Amino acid sequence: MTRGFEIVSSYTDKDLRVPYRSTQQAAGYDFESAVDFTVPSIWKLNFLKVLWAIWHQETVSAAETDKAKAILKPFLIPTGIKAYMGADEVLILANRSSNPLKRGLVIPNGIGVIDADYYNNDSNEGEIFMQVLNFGLTDVLIKKGDRIGQGIFLNYLTADNEAQPRQQRKGGFGSSGR
Template sequence: MKKIRGFEIVSKYENEELLLPKRATKGSAGYDLTAAVDITVPSVFKALRMNNQSETNPMSSTLVPTGVKAYMPDNEYLLLANRSSNPMKKQLAVPNGIGIIDADYYGNEGNEGEIFVQFINYGLEDVEISKGERIAQGIFSRYEVVDDEEQTFDKRTGGFGSSGR
């Protein structure tokens, strides 16, 4: 049977006992993505208070690795949405609102197509995310293109954020 869409573990996590994303219920649109590692998402307010001693940008985002990649037909993308409980319970927001994983992100040279979830912590304290904790949802969606599209496309040559210049 030919595979059309799904998830695979990224090679660097093959021996880390990660689980592939799955839907929580039959009616769930999204596949639950989990963290591949334990990671801290620092509070932007805590960082602002300490910024006098640091050269780092206190408003920077944290990329949380999932250890998985998604394959799909060329006319689809994987929409990454924050879990609805993250803003209320953990003060975690996805700074660009949603994430888009393009079909040609799979298997790219930059990171094999590993999916990362970008977070900013607007709470007063750092947030600890544990390996295996559900952090986002992935929803496969179709898209359309305009008639008579006359354009040559570059080949994707990198990982996260590589389709724009």
């Protein structure tokens, strides 16, 4: 087996589908939500008030700043899926073209990067989560089975004069450093 998808153990009996290509020429494998999930709109909890105060260089309370930061913290939608691939491959997670248009959902850093060593590492089975923010005016309900993103397998290159990394992944999401 060279590359592919599996369902993580905690979702074995949850009737999930592994990612799939919707058409013969599709590059991306569609990922579905493993659960019903509500993604709150960022325009709640005085977010506009905080933006206005920052723009006008007024003092913003720590509580209001914390609220704004909490609103802009991405939400992680579970997929119940893990991916295996070759050591010189990566799985790139990308938004679906319909998400911003129809739902107001975006991936905050543009893409997600799933490294080969994320699969079945020491302290994490390697479940993939779709990271999103909701810039829409209202909360968005994602139903179990809704397509929420896509994954594309790619080969990558390394530099000739690279100092070989010695660290091995020991954790899950965001565990390879700050």
